[in-house]
Amino acid sequence: MEIVKTRKDVTMTLAIEGRLDSLTSPQLEAEIVGKLDGVAHLIFDLSKLEFISSSGLRALLLTQKIMDKQGSMTIRNLPQEFREYFDEVGFSRVMRIE
Amino acid sequence: MKINVHGLAFKQSMAVFAGISIVFAALFLFSNSQIQGKLSQMLLQKGEEVSRANVALINKLFSSGRTFGEDVAYNIGNKKMSAAELDDYLLRTLSGVRATVPQVVAMVAAFEPGMAPKGIDGEYMRLAYFSGDSTTVINGGNYHEKIWYKSTKDSLKGLWQEPFIGDFIKEPIVIFTTPIFREDYNGEKKFAGVLCVDISIAFLKDMIANMPVSNDGYAVVLSASNMIIAHPKNELTFKANFASLSRNASHKRLVEFENAVHSMKNGLFLGSSVDGEDAAIYFTAMESIDWTFLIVWPAHKFMEEQRSVSHMYAWITFGGYAIVFVLILVITFRASRPLKSLAVAADKLGEGDFSATIPDLTGRDEVSQLAGAFKKMRTSLQTFIETQKDMDRSKRDLEFSRGIQLGILSKNEMEEGCGDNRHALAPFLLPAQNAGGDYYDFFKLDDDHLVVLVADVAGKGIPATLVMLVSRVVIRTLALHHTSVAEIFNETNDGLMSHNRDQLFVTAWMGILDLRNGHMEFASAGHKAPAIHRKDGSVSFVNSVPDIALVVKEDCTYNAQTLDLNPGDTLFMYTDGVTGARNADGETFGKDNLLRALADCGDRAPAEINSFVKERLDHFTGDVQQLDDMAMLSVRYDGAPEKA
Incomplete structure (x- = not known):
């Protein structure tokens, strides 16, 4: 998995490429926890996501909980094949998916 | 520095040390034998040089003594002299010969019964001798059973008798005896008597005393029966036989010596002197008389040179030995010290302590390579153990989870x-x-x-x-x-x-x-x-x-x-x-x-x-x-x- 991080003022974009599963989600958590100071808008670009497991969802939920306190989080370009999963688990209802 | 006798350094040092010992010992022995050979050659040469002139002089003296004696015996045999004529002849010739060979001190003519000058029966012996500044002729007798007379009569040829101290002339004398022949009426040559030429050999004493020989060497003259007839120590002369005085020398060595002396014209013999002391003896046989001329170098003196050279060699050898030994020790201990600390480090690693210092070697030798490899090993081992620990933890976690999932x-x-x-x-x-x-x-x-x-x-x-x-x-x-x-x-x-x-x-x-x-x-x-x-x-x-x-x-x-x-x-x-x-x-x-x-x-x-x-x-x-x-x-x- 590759994470491409770009930041513009208070907006940070994390583009995730590859699989986000139990093996790779600690990598994402490491990029998030304690490193979002001053970020008001966090955008996940998931256009190149190949797979997401419950561990991956957990990492996104963790991020959502952080951003709930300091701004907003948006998920962009979620491939259709994973949309069902997000709906199923109910994440569509707690996350902004565009 | 504590030396570990089971250590690599010690073993290696000992092995090299043993090898070097053999080399040095061989070198030492070789150089020693070389020195000995050179020295023998030198002594032989020196002996020859020193004795040549003296031997020539003695040879000349004795051959002229012999010629003279034979001439006189011939004249007495062939000229029918009266008693007075004989006395006169003896006195004249003695004076004459003394002009050229002053060592001739006396002449004796002794006759067989019936062979004496006319008018004399029985035994007749006339002795002409030089005493003080004149020559005298006197009668002698009872000679028939004397060795000098008998041996000459028996062998019918000229002989050199064993030297002795004279009765009339109190000095060492050697006598040449030769038979007198006379033709009888039938023209047959018949033994008529013996002519003696007495030659003083007192001059030998001065001769050998004045001979310059290096290294405390001295000359000795031996008669045919090996009796000492000239020796720097005057008291030994005519009293001792060379062999009987060689107190400490073994019989075997003396036999060897006599064989060498009588079978070779000249040579060098390592034996003992009359003092019983080890000596190098140069010997040369005389042509005119069956005597032996010796140059004796006492061993302690003649060995001195050899010893000093040998000592020098020994010191060089020992010095080289010591230097090589020290070098070996230094090199091997230098090589083994890092090995030792590597061993200590390995021990610590074995106990799981990764802090052990590994000697930092910059050289390119095997020990440095080993130290480098060792460092690498420590690092990878450390990493491996760390990951192993992590793995263990996650494995334990997994076992825990599985245990609960499957067990509960x-x-x-x-x-x-x-x-x-x-x-x-x-x-x-x-x-x-x-x-x-x-x-x-x-x-x-x-x-x-x-x-x-x-x-x-x-x-x-x-x-x-x-x-x-x-x-x-x-x-x-x-x-x-x-x-x-x-x-x-x-x-x-x-x-x-x-x-x-x-x-x-x-x-x-x-x-x-x-x-x-x-x-x-x-x-x-x-x-x-x-x-x-x-x-x-x-x-x-x-x-x-x-x-x-x-x-x-x-x-x-x-x-x-x-x-x-x-x-x-x-x-x-x-x-x-x-x-x-x-x-x-x-x-x-x-x-x-x-x-x-x-x-x-x-x-x-x-x-x-x-x-x-x-x-x-x-x-x-x-x-x-x-x-x-x-x-x-x-x-x-x-x-x-x-x-x-």
Whole structure:
């Protein structure tokens, strides 16, 4: 998995490429926890996501909980094949998916 | 420096030391024999040089003495002299010869009876001798039995008699005796008497005393019977035979000496002097007389030169020896010191202490290479052990999770005590390597109500397992007080939400089956819809609308939904490890394959359905290791027995 991080003022974009599963989600958590100071808008670009497991969802939920306190989080370009999963688990209802 | 006699350095040093000892010893012996050879050659040359002139002088003297004697004997034999004429002749010739050979001190003419000058019968002997400054002639007698007369008469030829101290002339004398022949009336040569020429050899003493010989050497003259007739120590002269005075010399050595002296013209002999002291003796035989001329060098003197050279060699050898020894010690100990500290470091490593200092060697020799390799080894060993520790931890975690997952969950209805003849169920759980949060559960609320549940805790390891444990207990506890699945979920969510910092959300599907009529109330917390295998063989997913997963959002409201099972229908519940299983091409097993597998199950019992699906899964995934847990729970409703 590759994470491409770009930041513009208070907006940070994390583009995730590859699989986000139990093996790779600690990598994402490491990029998030304690490193979002001053970020008001966090955008996940998931256009190149190949797979997401419950561990991956957990990492996104963790991020959502952080951003709930300091701004907003948006998920962009979620491939259709994973949309069902997000709906199923109910994440569509707690996350902004565009 | 403490020397370890079993150490490499010591052994190596000793081996090289032994080798060098042999080389040096050989070198020393070789040089010694070289020196000895050179010295012998030098002595031989020197002896020859020193003695040549003296030997020539003595030879000349004795050969002229002999010639003179033979001339006189001839004249006396052939000229018929009267007694007066003989006396006159003897005196004249003696004076004459003394002009050229002053060592001739006397002449004697002794006759056989009847052979004396005319008018004299019996024995007749006339002795002319030089005394003071004049020559005198006197009578002598009783000579017939004397050795000098007898031996000459017996052999009928000229002889050199053994030297002695004279009676008339008190000095060492050697006598040449030669027979006098006279023709008788028949013209036959007949033995008529003996003529003696007395030659003083007192001059020998001065001669050898004045001879300059290096290294304390001196000259000695030996007679034919090896008697000393000239020696720097005057008291030995005529008293000792060379052999009898060689006190400390062994008999064998003397025999060797005599053989050497009498078989060779000249040579060098390493023997002992008359003083019994070791000596190098040069000898040369004289032509004119059967005497031997010796030059004797006392061993202590003649050896001195050899010794000093030998000593020098010995010191050089010893010095080289010492230097080489020290060098070897330094080199080997320098080489072995880092080896020693490497050994210490290895010991410490063996005890798990990675702080041991490894000698920092910059050289390019084998020891430096070893130290380098050793450092590398330490680093990789350290890394390996660290990863091993980590691996152990995660392995322990996994074992813990597996232990709980497999140990705490009931494996069949008998364990749970919820079996009856209205239904049958079978669970299946396969924890993945890294996961640890899937579980199933089943229990009865009362005789007629069976709770079935599958859940998936997001995350992995011990945290996930703990959440699983907690949610299981919470759900079971809440279920005792509530009969609505939706309410159970509502309260479970609230209960877990307040203590979940890690966002370990849980998806769950739970239903309560009324065993009396097959009616089931269920709720879905973000979980996949189960499938139903109808008795007629048709398969379909349950129309289940998922609500939000547990522990995601506070104050959620879960919706109660329902389904109905007819006798013979089987409800198949699962977690997404089943549909999410992947093959080598990255494809997931998916819902379609699951439905197909269930359709192919026929009228299999719940336990068989689980294993059938697992077989299909294995066939699909091949050797690919699965990242997610797999949980299945199959429940068949058999219907209420007809009342009798």
